[in-house]
Amino acid sequence: MARYSDIMRGAQLKAAQDRYFQYRSTARPARVGTRGDRPAQSKVGVIPFDLELAADSVIPVNSPTSGVTRLSGAINVINGLKVFSGESLTGKTLVSQTGFSPARVVTVEGTSKTAVAATSQITGQSYLKYTGTDRYSCAFGRDSVTSPKGMVSVFLSLKAALQNRDGLQINRVSLTPERFKF
Numbered sequence: 001m002a003r004y005s006d007i008m009r010g011a012q013l014k015a016a017q018d019r020y021f022q023y024r025s026t027a028r029p030a031r032v033g034t035r036g037d038r039p040a041q042s043k044v045g046v047i048p049f050d051l052e053l054a055a056d057s058v059i060p061v062n063s064p065t066s067g068v069t070r071l072s073g074a075i076n077v078i079n080g081l082k083v084f085s086g087e088s089l090t091g092k093t094l095v096s097q098t099g100f101s102p103a104r105v106v107t108v109e110g111t112s113k114t115a116v117a118a119t120s121q122i123t124g125q126s127y128l129k130y131t132g133t134d135r136y137s138c139a140f141g142r143d144s145v146t147s148p149k150g151m152v153s154v155f156l157s158l159k160a161a162l163q164n165r166d167g168l169q170i171n172r173v174s175l176t177p178e179r180f181k182f
Contacts, residue, residue, distance in 0.1 A: 044139055061139050063139040079157070107136050
């Protein structure tokens with residue numbers, strides 16, 4: 001009977017699908033510039049996992065100031081990881097690399113797990129909307145050009161360290177791997 005469950009679920013969601021298609025086909029006014037200002041950014045330096053750099057060289061990237069403040073301490077104590085900012089950026093050679101996006105760690109954290117039932121304005125479906133959470137992200141890289149290049153193994157160490165902080169009920173940690181567009 002399990003193979004028919006998808007058919008039954010499709011029939012149940014038909015009304016939501018119709019509302020979604022109606023939403024997509026209706027002209028809406030442009031909302032460019034209505035979201036507010038971009039969060040303050042800090043210039044940090046990273047050593048990529050998959051790119052060779054000369055000694056004492058880093059690639060400068062932007063990262064949200066709130067994320068650098070909140071996460072760089074936890075990143076810098078993990079063996080093999082480093083965010084070069086402030087004093088640690090002094091004396092480094094900044095190497096511009098076109099098409100490079102650094103690895104980023106993203107956390108969603110909060111001290112309470114308050115869920116409010118909400119209804120989608122588009123589909124009419126109910127969902128849980130969590131309040132009292134904050135999102136932080138920070139770029140990171142290797143701590144030196146001689147460090148091993150494996151990004152996943154050091155990320156798992158970072159994830160464990162970030163999830164084990166006291167006082168947080170919600171603590172999701174995700175990785176955005178570095179990318180090169182040449």
